[in-house]
Structures are given as structure tokens and as C-alpha cells.
Amino acid sequence: MVEILVYGAVTSAIYAMLAVGFTLIFGVARVLNLSHGTFYALGAYFTFTYNGLFKIPLLPAALLAIATVAAFGVLMERFLVRPLRHSALAVLMITLAVSLLIEQVLFLIFGSEYQNVQSFVSAKVVIAGVDLGGQRLLTLGVGTALIAGLWLFIQRTRLGSAILAVSQDPTAAQYMGINTNRVFSIVMAISAALAATAGVLVAPFLTVQPGMGLVPMIKAFSIVILGGLGSIPGSLLAAVVLGYSETLVGYLISSSYTELVSLVAILLALILRPAGLFGKLVAF
Amino acid sequence: MSALLEVAGLRKQFGGLLAVKDASFALAAGTVTGILGPNGAGKTTLFNLLTGFIRPDAGDIRMGGASLRGLAPHRVVGCGIARTFQIARPFHQMTALENVAVACLAPRVRREHAGRYLERARALLEQVGLAAKADRSVDVLTYGDLRHIEIARALAVSPRLLLLDEPFAGLGAGEIQPLAGLIGQLRDRGISILIIEHKLREMMRLVDRVIAMDFGEIIAEGSPAEIGRHPRVIESYLGREDPIDGAA
Amino acid sequence: MPRLGRWGIVTLALAVLGTAPYWVTSSYLLGVLILCNLYAVFASSWDFMSGQTGRENFGHALFVGAGAYTAAFLNVRFGLSPWWSLPAGGLVAVLFGLGIGLPTLRLRGPYFALATLAAATIMQRLTVIFWEQTGGEEGLSGLTPLLRSPAASYYLSLGFMLAVAAILVALASSRWGLLLRSIRGDEAAAQAAGVNTTLHKIGALLVSAFFAGVGGAFYAHYQLQVGPTLFSVVVSITVIIMSYVGGIGSVYGAVGGAFLLTLMTELLRGVGQYRLLFYTLVLMAILFFLPRGFIAPLVQRLRAGGSPS
Numbered sequence: 001m002v003e004i005l006v007y008g009a010v011t012s013a014i015y016a017m018l019a020v021g022f023t024l025i026f027g028v029a030r031v032l033n034l035s036h037g038t039f040y041a042l043g044a045y046f047t048f049t050y051n052g053l054f055k056i057p058l059l060p061a062a063l064l065a066i067a068t069v070a071a072f073g074v075l076m077e078r079f080l081v082r083p084l085r086h087s088a089l090a091v092l093m094i095t096l097a098v099s100l101l102i103e104q105v106l107f108l109i110f111g112s113e114y115q116n117v118q119s120f121v122s123a124k125v126v127i128a129g130v131d132l133g134g135q136r137l138l139t140l141g142v143g144t145a146l147i148a149g150l151w152l153f154i155q156r157t158r159l160g161s162a163i164l165a166v167s168q169d170p171t172a173a174q175y176m177g178i179n180t181n182r183v184f185s186i187v188m189a190i191s192a193a194l195a196a197t198a199g200v201l202v203a204p205f206l207t208v209q210p211g212m213g214l215v216p217m218i219k220a221f222s223i224v225i226l227g228g229l230g231s232i233p234g235s236l237l238a239a240v241v242l243g244y245s246e247t248l249v250g251y252l253i254s255s256s257y258t259e260l261v262s263l264v265a266i267l268l269a270l271i272l273r274p275a276g277l278f279g280k281l282v283a284f
Numbered sequence: 285m286s287a288l289l290e291v292a293g294l295r296k297q298f299g300g301l302l303a304v305k306d307a308s309f310a311l312a313a314g315t316v317t318g319i320l321g322p323n324g325a326g327k328t329t330l331f332n333l334l335t336g337f338i339r340p341d342a343g344d345i346r347m348g349g350a351s352l353r354g355l356a357p358h359r360v361v362g363c364g365i366a367r368t369f370q371i372a373r374p375f376h377q378m379t380a381l382e383n384v385a386v387a388c389l390a391p392r393v394r395r396e397h398a399g400r401y402l403e404r405a406r407a408l409l410e411q412v413g414l415a416a417k418a419d420r421s422v423d424v425l426t427y428g429d430l431r432h433i434e435i436a437r438a439l440a441v442s443p444r445l446l447l448l449d450e451p452f453a454g455l456g457a458g459e460i461q462p463l464a465g466l467i468g469q470l471r472d473r474g475i476s477i478l479i480i481e482h483k484l485r486e487m488m489r490l491v492d493r494v495i496a497m498d499f500g501e502i503i504a505e506g507s508p509a510e511i512g513r514h515p516r517v518i519e520s521y522l523g524r525e526d527p528i529d530g531a532a
Numbered sequence: 533m534p535r536l537g538r539w540g541i542v543t544l545a546l547a548v549l550g551t552a553p554y555w556v557t558s559s560y561l562l563g564v565l566i567l568c569n570l571y572a573v574f575a576s577s578w579d580f581m582s583g584q585t586g587r588e589n590f591g592h593a594l595f596v597g598a599g600a601y602t603a604a605f606l607n608v609r610f611g612l613s614p615w616w617s618l619p620a621g622g623l624v625a626v627l628f629g630l631g632i633g634l635p636t637l638r639l640r641g642p643y644f645a646l647a648t649l650a651a652a653t654i655m656q657r658l659t660v661i662f663w664e665q666t667g668g669e670e671g672l673s674g675l676t677p678l679l680r681s682p683a684a685s686y687y688l689s690l691g692f693m694l695a696v697a698a699i700l701v702a703l704a705s706s707r708w709g710l711l712l713r714s715i716r717g718d719e720a721a722a723q724a725a726g727v728n729t730t731l732h733k734i735g736a737l738l739v740s741a742f743f744a745g746v747g748g749a750f751y752a753h754y755q756l757q758v759g760p761t762l763f764s765v766v767v768s769i770t771v772i773i774m775s776y777v778g779g780i781g782s783v784y785g786a787v788g789g790a791f792l793l794t795l796m797t798e799l800l801r802g803v804g805q806y807r808l809l810f811y812t813l814v815l816m817a818i819l820f821f822l823p824r825g826f827i828a829p830l831v832q833r834l835r836a837g838g839s840p841s
Contacts, residue, residue, distance in 0.1 A: 032642050034649070083820065089588050090819055092645055093772070096590070097815050100769060104809045214765065215657065218650045225643070256661045263654045266647065335724065356730075357723035367724055375717025377781075378710075386714040389707055390726025401707075441726050 004251055010136045012243025013143030014198050018216055019223040019235040020147060021194035027230030028167040028187045031081055032088070034095040035073075036220060037213025038102045039192045042069045043199025044208045045106060066196045073192025074185045082184070099213070106210035114207045139201040146197060147236065150190065154232075163187060167230070215259070222266035241265075288313040288476050289365075289445060294333055294343035296326075303329040305500040307343070311445065316467065316477045318487045320511065321497035322520055327480045328370055330497070331447050335367045336360040347445075362392050366443035370450050370480075372430035374422040381418040383433050384408050387440035396442075408436040413462065427454050435466070446470065448479045452486050464490055488512065496520070541831060542784075549690055553683040562682050564798050566754060569686075569693035572790035573747035574767075575774040576783045580700045581740035582772075583781035584709060585733050586716030587637065590645050591652030593767035594632070595625040595741040597758075599748025601659070604672040604758045614678045617749040625745020626738050633737040638730040640719075649765070656763035671759030678753045685754065692750060693787070696743050700783045703739065712736055713781075766808060773815045779828025788827040 022036050046065030050056045056064065076098060084090040154160035165173040166183045174180050199213075206212070223242050227234025242265055246258040287310040294307040304326045311317055319327050332338040334345060336357040345352040347363055355363070375383050381402070388394070388401040388408075397404050409418050412432040417425060422433065431454060438446055448467075452460055460483075467490055471477060481487040488494075488508040496504040496511055498520040504511055511517055549565070556562050574596055582588040599621030606612040606620055632651050636644040659666040666672065679685045703709055714722040715729050722729050752758050761767070774793050778785030793814075797807050818825065 032646070080816075088642065089586075089645070090823070092588070092590070092642070094816060094819050096649075096765075096769060097812050097819070100765065101809065101812045101816075104806075104812065108805060108809070214653060218653050221646050221650055225646070229641070259654060259657045259661060263650075263658075266650055337720065337723070356728070357720075358726050358728045361724065361726035369721065369724070373718045373721040373724075375714045375721060378713060378717050382710060382713075383717075386710055386722065386727065387725035389711060392726060437721075437725055 004247055006136070006140070008244040008247035010140045010243075011247055012240045013140045014202060014216075015219060015223055015243050016147055016236055016239035017143050017194045017198040018220040019227070019239045020150065020232055021191035022217075022220045023224045023227070023230055023232060023235045024194075025187055025191040026224070027232075028163055029077075029184045030088070031077070031085075031091055031184075031188075032095070033081075033191070034092055034217070035076065035099040035102070036095075036191070036195055037215075037217030038099040039069050039073060039195035039213070040199040040216055041106065041208075041210065041213035042072065042102065043196030044203035044212065045110070045199075046196075047200050047203055048208065062200045065200055066193050069196035069199075070189040070193040073188045077184060077188040082181075103210045103213075110210065112209055114209050133205060135201075135204050142197065142201060146194065150194075151232070159186065218266075219262045222262050222269060226265055226269040287311065288347065289334075290344075290346045291334070292344045292346070294330070294345065295341045296329055296333055296338060297341055303500050304333060304340075307497075307500075307502055309495055309502060309505060311476055311478060313444075313476055314471065314474055315492045316471050316479065316490055318491035318494045318508075319478065319480045319497060320484070320487070320494055320517065324499075325497040325520070326500035327497055328449060329500075331367060331449055331480065334360075334447065335365060358390075361390060361441050361443075364392070364442070364444035365447065366438035366441050366445075367447040368431075368434040368438050368449055368451060370453070372427065372434050372454075374425075374430050374433055376423055377421065379419050379421055380409060380414055380425065380429070380433055381405050383422055384436045384440055387437040390441045393440065393442050405436075405440065408440055409433075411439070412436045412466070428456065428459050431455060432463075435463075439470075443475060445476045445478065448477060448481075450480055450482060452481055452483045460486060546694075552690075553686055559682050561798075562686050564794065566686050566689045568791045568794045569689040570747055570751050570754070571771070571774060571794050572693045572787040573696045573750075574744055574771045575778070575786040575790040576697055576700050577740045577743035577747065578771045579775040579778075579780065579783060579786040580704065580743075581733075581736045583775060583786070584704060584712040584716060585736050586719075587644050587733055588772070589648045589737070589740070589768075590772075591632075591648030591650070591768050592740075592744060592771045593763045593765070594628055594648065594652040594655055595744035596748040596751070596767060597652070597655060597659075597760075597763035598625045598628045598741075599745030599750075600752040600758045600762050601666065601672075601748075602745070603749035603752035604675055607675045607753070608672050614676050614753045617753060618746050621749025621752075622742040622746040625741040625748065628745075629738045629741030630734075633734045637733040637737065649768070652763050652768055653765065656760045659760040659763065667759075669760060671757055673757035675753055675756045675758075677756060678750070689750065689754070692747075696747075697783055697787055700739075700743070704783060708732070708735075716781075769815070770811060773811050773818075775825075776815060776818050777826050779825030782825070782828040784831070785825055785828035788831075789825070792827065 018036065018040060022033065025031050025033050043065055046068050047062050050061035050064050051058050054061075080094050080098065081091055084094055154163060162173070162178045162183055163186070165176065165178060166180050170180050173183075219242065223238040224235055226241070227236070227238035242262065245261050245265070249261050250258050289311040291310070292308050294304055295302075296304040307330060319330070321327050329338065333340050334352075336352070336355045336359065339354060343353075347365070350363075352360055352363060352365075375386065384405040385401055388397065388404050394401065406415065406418055409415050412435055414429060414432055414436070417429060422430060425433075431451065435448075435451065451463060451467075455463065464486060467477060467479075479487060479491065491508060494506060494508055494511040495502055496514065496517045498516070503516045503520065504514045506514070552565055553562060556565065574592065578589060578592045602621045602624040603614070603617035606617050607614055628651075632647055636647045660668055663669070677685065679688055711722070711727050711732055714725065714727055715733060719729055748762070770793070774789035775786045776789070777792060778787065778789030793811065800807065800810065
């Protein structure tokens with residue numbers, strides 16, 4: 001029982017990080033970033049490279065990995081996405097192309113075998129008589145802290161207000177002197193950093209292979225659609241719903257059915273609530 | 285004359301913004317009615333509600349006794365209501381002829397004209413003065429031409445009621461009179477017209493009746509002369525800083 | 533530059549393709565041409581939906597895989613003759629199309645694109661999860677071919693491709709095609725012109741799904757095996773790239789793009805693993821520099837014979 005609670009929370013935290021990043025860049029810049037899963041994978045791979053190959057200590061390696069991915073995200077947005085913003089579908093295409101490109105590059109460099117990334121916390125923690133991996137708890141803790149931090153940042157700081165303003169009306173925000181391009185870059189960096197952090201945290205206990213980002217990203221879609229495209233609270237709620245549903249299905253039925261849960265979630269979301277729980281309706 | 289369209293208690297809210305509040309009015313057949321109001325008064329939202337692009341939160345729209353509420357846009361067209369958009373929306377990468385031909389294929393008119401939809405499209409383009417440019421791609425036509433295509437497209441579905449959203453916006457001095465003339469002809473043919481327009485002079489000369497809106501509410505209804513003198517209407521215009529060209 | 537005219541090009545191409553078994557020396561290369569034909573069907577069926585209506589399907593592999601696995605089940609599990617697979621594959625793909633199209637095509641926004649991407653990926657995962665029924669990663673093998681001789685198979689594939697292309701061109705040039713293109717032109721304006729956009733989008737998707745499904749079944753009976761990679765993003769994006777190279781919205785462009793890319797891949801045999809990398813770079817280049825594609829504009833210039841249009 002405690003296991004379900006904690007594992008469900010861990011899964012929810014991972015999904016929340018992925019989903020919030022995805023919905024953030026969409027809500028603010030109207031960019032559906034199909035490379036989002038790739039940022040997740042790159043977080044894991046860069047950590048492996050910096051720590052495993054360059055022998056940098058684990059924590060700095062992880063932070064460096066996150067920073068690298070954030071920078072990559074900003075560059076991608078600036079040079080590949082921004083010129084194509086006039087067409088929502090061209091943006092989908094280019095981000096998908098980038099993700100495929102990266103996946104291929106990863107495959108060519110590292111091959112398809114699973115890589116090993118060291119755990120941050122190798123200690124096991126015992127709660128209520130149940131053995132829980134420290135790494136998983138760390139994931140839960142960091143995930144929660146980051147999202148709470150993000151929420152505070154958006155609500156309390158000037159930059160956060162600027163981000164909110166751009167997400168509501170980019171043109172009006174420009175009239176008020178906000179540099180929308182800079183906001184896009186910042187949001188992209190945050191989004192990529194969140195995804196990369198998720199990748200870094202799960203790398204020790206989930207499989208690290210070039211295609212690792214695709215399915216988590218699809219799950220992020222279903223969460224974001226359920227919670228409403230562009231709504232952070234919605235994504236959080238939906239992430240918890242999906243995370244726990246998967247954990248429950250995994251424990252009660254079979255672990256191979258967890259993907260079905262995502263499928264059902266997406267279809268339900270699309271059929272029942274196109275605007276999601278809290279989301280903004282896409283205007284024509 | 286019996287009412288062609290009856291609107292009762294229409295209401296629409298977007299998050300914190302009440303865009304249209306308790307709109308009620310009736311349009312008589314064969315009349316030209318103008319909708320007046322500063323930017324943000326809810327005029328285009330009203331059009332979107334009438335044509336099925338947005339669902340009302342409350343209220344009803346009735347035509348010939350049947351309710352139009354909740355109908356999809358193409359169904360509303362099937363009932364005989366056509367519209368133009370505030371900013372011209374042509375079908376890109378298609379010719380002017382094709383743009384109008386699509387509308388000629390609408391279920392409402394398709395059977396009646398059998399296979400001759402292309403000829404009909406050409407005739408409609410001629411009516412708006414674009415016969416010579418029929419085979420040009422809309423992507424190379426002028427904005428004024430695009431406005432005319434909008435009107436031809438709206439006429440193609442044989443509407444009983446035509447909703448024009450700022451038809452004179454973007455037209456040069458030489459183009460306003462012909463369009464006003466066309467609108468008059470349409471009225472004489474029995475088509476009822478509802479116009480949103482900022483160019484007050486043109487509109488006041490064209491319409492039989494005016495509905496004035498402000499902040500989502502209908503604040504006055506009457507003849508052009510009455511509305512021109514109405515204190516609340518004057519206040520709604522003078523008390524605001526509206527951009528002169530009426531661009532939204 | 534000689535004036536070829538559109539019919540000139542088509543005739544030339546037909547002459548070359550029609551006589552292929554006689555001048556193509558290796559049976560391997562003939563096999564490549566068969567693949568060209570099949571990919572031409574996949575690409576043109578994708579283009580019919582996404583090029584005409586402008587709503588881009590990011591999971592066309594769903595239909596290809598559905599057709600292929602249907603073929604495998606009917607043939608390997610139930611022992612039916614491979615000729616049943618073709619219509620069955622098409623039908624199953626249509627069912628998948630309904631499943632995806634009905635909930636998502638009536639919505640504005642990116643839901644259709646996301647849902648198609650998700651659906652194909654999820655199917656890929658499901659075939660692995662339910663490995664007992666589907667053969668898992670290894671898939672199913674031991675399908676019987678439609679025709680035994682390579683030349684006969686080639687002509688069958690050519691005939692199939694030409695039939696599909698002809699049907700799609702006819703549909704695209706019809707009144708229905710006009711309505712579909714108006715959806716691409718401006719969907720809201722199309723609705724205002726009385727077009728039931730949701731219905732027509734679903735219709736286009738079902739046509740697209742049908743031919744992709746039949747093509748998938750054909751592919752299964754050519755490769756004689758099926759696997760989960762048939763549902764992969766790679767397949768979906770390959771089809772999209774082929775259509776982009778050919779020029780979105782043009783059936784013969786999609787066919788041309790399929791031939792061009794498939795043949796180029798073979799020429800770059802030595803590149804092997806870098807194939808997908810190359811494809812992806814091509815796509816990115818096209819998105820930036822040639823948004824109208826490469827083949828359709830080229831053909832238009834040949835038609836004009838270099839004279840100002």
C-alpha cells in the first residue's frame with residue numbers, strides 16, 4: 001500500500017515535470033514541441049557522458065547536463081522553430097525532425113544497448129516497513145520542489161508576470177514593452193530543463209536507450225490534453241491521475257498494461273473534454 | 285412584416301469577460317439593419333453566435349420558428365444565413381473562381397443548379413466585378429478583391445439573411461459606392477442584411493434600422509436618425525479612445 | 533529545354549517503368565522498384581488526406597501496419613489466400629481511421645496531429661506487449677507471396693500503384709477535391725461556405741487509410757514478414773518526407789518523391805545506418821528552403837518549357 005502511494009507519487013512527479021514543460025512552451029509560445037521527449041533523453045545521455053565518460057562528479061555532471069539541454073533547447077527554438085512560426089504544422093514537423101535526428105545521432109554514437117547511469121542516492125530508505133529506493137524518493141522530492149518553485153516564480157516575479165502576459169496575448173505584451181522573443185527563449189529553457197531533469201533523475205533506474213523519450217512524450221501529450229493544453233494546474237492534476245492509474249494497473253493487473261492506460265486516457269480526453277479540465281479553448 | 289430572425293436573451297462569457305449580455309432583437313424580412321458600437325462591444329461575437337461558430341451560454345436564435353441554437357456553421361448556412369468575415373478569409377492556393385465555386389457546391393444550392401456550379405461561380409464573380417480575375421490565384425489579388433470574393437461567396441449560398449462584418453473596411457474611396465449599390469440591390473431582391481460597420485456615414489445611409497451595442501449589451505435600437513441623437517450611443521463613442529481606422 | 537508537357541512526362545515514366553524487368557539486370561534492383569511502388573502508394577495516400585485538407589497525419593504508419601498485420605493474421609494464422617489480405621487490410625485500416633478520426637477531426641487545434649502520432653506509437657508498443665498474439669519484436673513471418681515470379685510481382689505492384697494514383701488524382705480533381713482543398717485554404721471560411729468540414733475530413737482520412745492499408749497488406753506479402761517497426765515514427769515521417777519532396781498536395785509529386793527517395797537510399801547503400809539521418813536532414817532542408825517541395829515545381833517548369841507562364 002505504501003509502495004503504491006510512493007511509486008505512484010514518483011511516477012506522477014516524473015510525468016508532471018514532462019507535462020508541465022510541454023504545456024508551458026505551448027501555452028506561452030504556441031509551440032507544440034515534439035522534441036520534448038528528446039530533451040528528456042538528452043538529460044540522461046549527457047549525464048552519462050559527463051559522468052561516465054568525462055569522469056566529472058555526479059552532481060555537477062547532472063547540472064551541467066541540464067544546462068546543456070536547456071541551451072540546446074534555446075538554440076533550437078531560436079534558429080529552427082522561430083523562422084517557421086507562421087505554420088503550426090511546420091513547427092510540428094521541424095521539432096519531430098530534430099527529435100529523430102538526435103535519436104539517430106545517439107544511436108550512432110552509443111548504439112542501442114542500455115547505458116548505465118550511477119544513482120545519486122544509493123541508500124535505501126525504509127518507510128513503514130517497505131523498501132524504497134533512495135533515488136526514487138529523490139526524484140519525487142526534486143520534482144515536487146521544481147514545480148513548486150516554478151509556480152512561485154511565475155506568480156511572484158516580474159519575469160513570471162511577463163511570461164503570463166505573453167501567454168495570454170503576445171501582441172498586447174509587446175505593446176507593453178515586453179520582449180516576447182526573450183520570453184520565448186526563457187520559457188524554452190525552463191521547459192527543456194524540466195524535461196532534462198526528469199531524464200537525469202530517472203536514468204539510474206529506468207532504461208537509457210536512444211528512443212527512450214518517445215513514449216514518455218506521448219504520455220505527456222495525454223496528460224496535457226486531459227489537463228488542457230496550456231494549463232499548468234490542469235497538467236499537474238492530470239499527471240497525478242495518470243501516474244496513479246498506471247501504478248495501480250501495474251500492481252493490480254500487470255505491468256505490461258500500463259501503456260493501455262495512456263491510450264485510454266488520450267482517447268477519453270479527446271472524446272470527452274477537448275478543452276481538458278482547465279484548458280483554454282483553441283480559438284479559430 | 286413578419287420577423288425573419290428572432291434573437292432572445294443571447295449571452296456569451298469567455299472566462300472573466302462577458303462578451304455578449306442578454307442580446308434580444310428581431311430582424312424583419314427585406315430590411316437592412318446596422319450594428320453599431322465601439323471596438324470590443326461584442327459585435328463580431330454576436331455574429332459568431334448567430335452563425336454557429338460559437339455556442340451561446342444562454343438564449344435562443346430562431347428563424348422561421350425553428351431554433352438555430354447549437355447548429356454547426358455549415359448547418360446555419362443551410363438555413364439561409366451567410367456571413368463575411370471582418371478580415372477577408374479567402375481559400376489560399378486556390379483561384380478566385382474556385383473560391384466561389386466551393387460555396388456553389390453547398391448543399392443548399394447544389395441540387396438546384398445541377399452541374400453548372402462553375403458557370404454560376406463565374407456569374408457571381410461578374411456581379412462583384414471580378415470576372416476578369418476569375419482564374420487568378422487569390423494569393424496575388426488585392427485586399428479589395430478579396431473582400432469582393434467574400435461577398436460573392438456569401439451570395440453563392442442563396443442566403444435569406446446576409447451578415448456583413450465591416451464590409452467597407454479596407455476599401456478605397458472608389459470602391460465604397462459600388463458596394464453600397466450592391467447592398468441596396470440585394471435588399472431589393474428580398475435578401476435581409478445585417479451589417480457591422482464603423483464607417484458611420486456609409487452605414488447610416490444604407491440601413492433602415494440600427495442596433496447599438498456597448499460592453500456586450502444592446503443599448504439602443506431605432507432609425508439612423510434616432511440613434512445618431514441617442515445620448516448613450518454618443519457617450520459610448522465619445523467616451524472612448526478608438527483607433528480611427530476601426531481596425532480590430 | 534525540351535517541352536515535355538505533363539502527358540509527355542507521364543508517358544516517359546510509364547515507358548521506363550513498364551519495361552523495367554527487361555532492362556533492370558539485378559533482381560535486387562527490381563525488388564527496390566517494387567518498394568518504390570509501395571512507398572508511392574503510402575506517400576500518395578498520405579498526401580491525399582494531409583495535402584488536400586491541410587490536416588497533417590503524423591501517424592500514417594498506423595494504417596500501413598494495420599494492413600500488414602491483418603494480412604499476416606489472415607494468412608499465417610487462418611491460412612487464407614493472400615488475395616483476401618488486400619481488401620481486408622484496407623478495411624481494417626479504415627476502422628482504425630474511424631477510431632482516430634471521429635474524435636479528433638471535429639476539434640480545432642493540433643489534436644489530430646498529436647493523436648495520430650500517439651496512436652501509431654501506442655500500436656507499436658501494443659504489438660510488443662501482446663507478443664503472444666503478434667509475435668512481439670520478431671513479428672510474424674511465413675506469409676505466402678501474392679505472385680511467385682519477381683517480374684510478375686513487379687508488374688502487380690506497378691499496376692497497383694498506377695491504379696491508386698489514378699483514383700487519387702481523379703478524386704483530387706473532382707468536386708470533392710475542391711471542397712477538401714477549401715478546408716486547407718481556410719477551414720472556418722469553408723464552414724461559412726456551407727462545407728461540412730468534419731465529415732469531409734473524415735472521408736478523406738478513410739480514403740487515405742484504405743489505400744495505405746491495402747498497400748500495407750501488399751507489403752506484407754512481398755516481404756513475407758511483419759514486425760512492430762511497421763508502426764514506427766520512422767515510417768510515418770518517411771512518408772511525409774516523400775510527400776514534401778514531391779510537393780504537398782500533388783499526387784504525382786508524392787509518387788515522384790517516393791521513387792526519388794527510395795532510389796537515392798539504394799544508391800547510398802554504403803551509407804546504411806545513416807539513411808534516416810540523411811532523410812531527416814533532407815526534410816529539414818525542405819522545410820526551410822523548399823516549402824513547396826521539389827518535384828512538383830520542377831515538373832511545372834518543364835511543362836512551361838521555360839517560357840514565361
